[in-house]
Amino acid sequence: MKESRAFCPRCGDTVPERSESDANDESAADPLRPGSEVELCDACYFDDFDFVDAPDRIDVRVCAQCGAVYRGNRWVDVGAEDYTDIAIEEVSEALAVHVDVEDVAWQVEPEQIDPNTIRMHCYFTGVVRGTPVEEQVMVPVRMARQTCTRCGRISGDYYASIVQIRAEDRTPTSEETDRAKEIANQIVAEMEATGDRNAFVTEVSEVDDGLNIKISTNKIGKKISNKMVEEFGGTVNDAETLVTEDSDGNEVYRVTFAVRLPPYPPGDVIDLADDDEGPVLVRSARGNLKGVRLTTGERYEASYEEGDSPDARKLGEADDAVDATVVTVEDDNAVQVLDPESYRAKTIARPDYFDPNAETVPVLKSRAGLHILPDETDA
Ligand SMILES: [Zn+2]
Ligand SMILES: [Zn+2]
Numbered sequence: 001m002k003e004s005r006a007f008c009p010r011c012g013d014t015v016p017e018r019s020e021s022d023a024n025d026e027s028a029a030d031p032l033r034p035g036s037e038v039e040l041c042d043a044c045y046f047d048d049f050d051f052v053d054a055p056d057r058i059d060v061r062v063c064a065q066c067g068a069v070y071r072g073n074r075w076v077d078v079g080a081e082d083y084t085d086i087a088i089e090e091v092s093e094a095l096a097v098h099v100d101v102e103d104v105a106w107q108v109e110p111e112q113i114d115p116n117t118i119r120m121h122c123y124f125t126g127v128v129r130g131t132p133v134e135e136q137v138m139v140p141v142r143m144a145r146q147t148c149t150r151c152g153r154i155s156g157d158y159y160a161s162i163v164q165i166r167a168e169d170r171t172p173t174s175e176e177t178d179r180a181k182e183i184a185n186q187i188v189a190e191m192e193a194t195g196d197r198n199a200f201v202t203e204v205s206e207v208d209d210g211l212n213i214k215i216s217t218n219k220i221g222k223k224i225s226n227k228m229v230e231e232f233g234g235t236v237n238d239a240e241t242l243v244t245e246d247s248d249g250n251e252v253y254r255v256t257f258a259v260r261l262p263p264y265p266p267g268d269v270i271d272l273a274d275d276d277e278g279p280v281l282v283r284s285a286r287g288n289l290k291g292v293r294l295t296t297g298e299r300y301e302a303s304y305e306e307g308d309s310p311d312a313r314k315l316g317e318a319d320d321a322v323d324a325t326v327v328t329v330e331d332d333n334a335v336q337v338l339d340p341e342s343y344r345a346k347t348i349a350r351p352d353y354f355d356p357n358a359e360t361v362p363v364l365k366s367r368a369g370l371h372i373l374p375d376e377t378d379a
Contacts, residue, residue: 008041015041042129051135052124053096058141060090063148065155068197075148075197084110087118087141094139101126101133116143150197159202159214160254161221165228166210167261168309176232176261177211183227184213187220218255225257233286233308234261262308264289267318271368273311278349279368281318294364294371297351315366321373324363329356337363339370346370 006015040048061070062083068075069086071093080086087110097104104126111119118141125134147155165172165180172180184201191199202214215221225236237260240253262285264270269279270291278295289302289310302310327336327345335350340363353374354361362373 006039008039008044010040010044013041013043015039042131045129046131049098049128049133051098051101051126051128051133052122052137053098054122054137054139055094056139058087058090058094058139059144060086060141061144061146062086063151064145065147065151068148068150070146070148075150077195077197083143084112084118086143087120090141091120091122091139095122095137097124097126098128101128103127113140116145117141118143148197150200153216154200154202157202157214159216161215161218161257162254163213163215163221163224163228163257163259164210165213165259165261167265168234168263170263171208172210172261173265176228176265177206179231180211180213180224180228180259184215184220184224187223187227188215191220221255221257225259228259228261230286232261232265233284234259236260261285262289264309264312264314269294269315269317269364269366269371269373270312271315273313279315279364279366279371280312281373292351292353292374294351294373295349297353297374315368316364318364318373318376321362321364323360324370325360326358335372337361337370337372339365341365348372 007013008015062068063075067078067080067086069078069080069090078086078089080089088108091108097106104124106122106124108123109121111121113119120139120141122137122139123134124136125132127133163180163184165177167176181204184204188199188201198216199220200216202216203212204214205212213224215224222238225238228234229236237258239256239258241256242251243254244252246252264282264285266282266284268282270282271279278293280291280293280300282289282291284290285308287308288304288306289308291300292298293300302308322340324337324340327338329335329350330347331350333350334347335354336345336347338344339346348370349372351372351374354372355375358375362375364371364373
């Protein structure tokens with residue numbers, strides 16, 4: 001065994017030798033021998049020992065609307081249920097226990113003093129240098145009810161961009177506008193989930209020719225409009241408008257994203273101007289218009305030049321279809337059905353999706369005559 005003696009650098013008492021690791025943990029610099037580390041005796045150690053370091057009081061700025069708490073220099077969502085939760089959270093953040101203490105346990109008893117003040121009685125236990133230690137501290141937590149930046153903006157109808165949902169030569173369908181609202185809320189929810197407090201929908205309003213969505217950032221506006229075009233086709237144009245100057249004299253722009261949905265959405269039945277091969281039921285308007293011929297069941301696709309708006313007129317919608325009784329199948333190209341209005345037997349074109357065993361088929365009566373539609377309930 002190595003023969004060495006150590007002395008407390010504070011009072012000069014001899015101290016028992018400790019292992020290397022202990023010495024590293026619990027030592028103080030020896031003023032007489034700079035660079036070397038010598039331990040304090042237990043008496044001197046506990047003279048200085050401060051188990052819990054607690055502030056005299058904690059002031060919390062909390063948003064009265066959403067419960068966000070101001071920390072550092074920004075508002076953060078703490079997910080607290082009530083003010084007591086927030087107080088507990090803030091106290092745990094503010095209290096520090098001495099690093100040497102092992103097996104630290106603590107509990108807290110909140111005592112509500114008035115609506116904005118909670119006294120936090122905290123009890124700590126632990127072990128240091130083999131000695132059990134305990135301490136009680138009381139920290140008053142004062143709540144200052146304020147309005148966070150986000151809630152202030154929401155109540156002030158703040159918005160940085162508008163998404164306008166419009167359609168070419170028609171008004172957007174309720175399916176399209178409902179989906180736009182859904183996409184907006186979804187994108188905002190996703191951004192909120194990542195802790196982005198600046199994402200919100202300010203206002204959704206139905207207008208004569210479509211839907212306007214006001215949102216808090218340009219980024220969300222761009223996301224919503226791109227997603228709409230991805231799902232429904234069409235185009236988006238953005239335009240900046242100078243709205244004001246901020247307090248630093250910087251110009252503040254607002255961006256309008258104008259989404260123009262294609263003229264013939266899926267479900268429309270159209271008559272193409274350039275051919276006489278019969279009406280087309282639109283299946284997709286993303287990129288170029290695609291659909292199915294109601295006379296033959298053949299696939300139709302508009303040329304690249306025509307894109308999503310070939311020269312055509314609208315005859316009706318698949319939703320307008322009614323059931324007609326099948327009288328007889330004449331041959332590969334013709335079938336006789338009862339006209340749903342006149343109840344007279346009529347011979348009409350037989351598309352390849354026609355089921356010869358069907359007793360009734362969905363038909364659309366339009367300016368172009370009577371046509372059998374694909375039975376979407378089977379699809
Ligand atoms: Zn000592
Ligand atoms: Zn708030």
